[in-house]
Amino acid sequence: MYLDSLEVRCFRNLSNVHVDLCSGLNVFVGPNGSGKTALLEAVHVLARGRSFRTPGISSVIQHDQKSLVVRGVMSDEIRGRQTVGISKFLNGQTELRVNNNVEKRLSNVAIMFPVQLLLPDAAELLFSGPSVRRRFLDWGVFHVEHSYLPTLRAFQKALKQRNALLRKLSIGSSSSQLDLWDAKLSELSLSVTSFRETYLGKLEAPFQNALSSLDRELLINIGYNKGWKAGLECIDALKESSARDIATGATHCGPHRAEMEIVTDKGYLASKVLSRGQAKTVAHALNFAQASLSEDVAGRKSLFLIDDVGAELDGDHGISFFRLLSSLGCQVIATATTEPVLEGSYTGEKIKTFHVKQGACIEAIGYKKKY
Numbered sequence: 001m002y003l004d005s006l007e008v009r010c011f012r013n014l015s016n017v018h019v020d021l022c023s024g025l026n027v028f029v030g031p032n033g034s035g036k037t038a039l040l041e042a043v044h045v046l047a048r049g050r051s052f053r054t055p056g057i058s059s060v061i062q063h064d065q066k067s068l069v070v071r072g073v074m075s076d077e078i079r080g081r082q083t084v085g086i087s088k089f090l091n092g093q094t095e096l097r098v099n100n101n102v103e104k105r106l107s108n109v110a111i112m113f114p115v116q117l118l119l120p121d122a123a124e125l126l127f128s129g130p131s132v133r134r135r136f137l138d139w140g141v142f143h144v145e146h147s148y149l150p151t152l153r154a155f156q157k158a159l160k161q162r163n164a165l166l167r168k169l170s171i172g173s174s175s176s177q178l179d180l181w182d183a184k185l186s187e188l189s190l191s192v193t194s195f196r197e198t199y200l201g202k203l204e205a206p207f208q209n210a211l212s213s214l215d216r217e218l219l220i221n222i223g224y225n226k227g228w229k230a231g232l233e234c235i236d237a238l239k240e241s242s243a244r245d246i247a248t249g250a251t252h253c254g255p256h257r258a259e260m261e262i263v264t265d266k267g268y269l270a271s272k273v274l275s276r277g278q279a280k281t282v283a284h285a286l287n288f289a290q291a292s293l294s295e296d297v298a299g300r301k302s303l304f305l306i307d308d309v310g311a312e313l314d315g316d317h318g319i320s321f322f323r324l325l326s327s328l329g330c331q332v333i334a335t336a337t338t339e340p341v342l343e344g345s346y347t348g349e350k351i352k353t354f355h356v357k358q359g360a361c362i363e364a365i366g367y368k369k370k371y
Helices: 036-048 106-110 130-144 148-166 176-214 234-240 242-248 276-298 315-328
Strands: 002-011 014-020 025-029 067-076 080-089 094-098 115-118 220-225 259-264 303-306 331-336 351-357 360-363
Touching: 002 036, 002 331, 014 036, 014 360, 025 036, 036 067, 036 080, 036 106, 036 115, 036 303, 036 331, 094 106, 115 276, 130 148, 130 176, 130 259, 130 276, 148 176, 148 242, 176 220, 176 234, 176 276, 176 315, 234 242, 276 315
Parallel strands: 025 331, 025 351, 115 303, 303 331
Antiparallel strands: 002 014, 002 067, 067 080, 080 094, 220 259, 351 360
């Protein structure tokens, strides 16, 4: 998909911004605090309904305002031209509209936005806990398997209900209800696991291709730990851990405890042996692979949001990074403190630059490459 235009109102220091974007690389240049990262954040809120900087929305809504608005006109490969808008209110309410019609499900908008978010702390995909990698994995599966989301939601609901029952039971007690929830949770666990493992199997080839393009010396493999003891069926693992589960009031086996394992060719966890720079390269390769797979399977190009794009322009890595980004043909919205020099790296013909100052955006005319 391509975002043709973006309108942002009452979003941090962006009072009223409207920009027309190109389908290639769009760079927003400005000093720290000018509002350029807020633009990326606004697109993320439009695509996913939440900020990537803060869990709450109150600090995002402009001071003395009751709501924020983000609206975009997009060209979708499947649905054609679409107008999508989201309003967030101080009272916690969200209003979502597609072609001026109320849309109740955020997932119906998110499916049109295969967003790849590349932040300066991209290495945290490897160094942070398993939940970060599970979210990355689930976001990818969501875009290529449309039946995955209802399955995942059903699992999460069953998990919540089993946990509620666990908190009512005493250690040593038996319950026919628990047996029923074990069976239900096991069935859904196997479905979620199957979706994830199938996806990772498809992701392997584009990941290896992307990693080889970025750094031929990095040899990394992707694995998957199901979230319960190897060699056991899920139903048996649940029963084996039932005493512990009752004691803690929480389920310790299942996809919510799964791990997307990123390991070296020697079998070591990448997070234990790679430098932050190497980990960032691996994370980028995963993002590129996810975008490639999304287009191949679902027919939609991803939208890349890159904060501080100048940080990627470091010698050979920068050239490889931008050449690979160019080859995907995806739209990119990026920020930079100074206008980046992209000759020899980004090979796409469509480039626009915007100057951002005190929450205002002005399109620059006459960039080095025509668009």
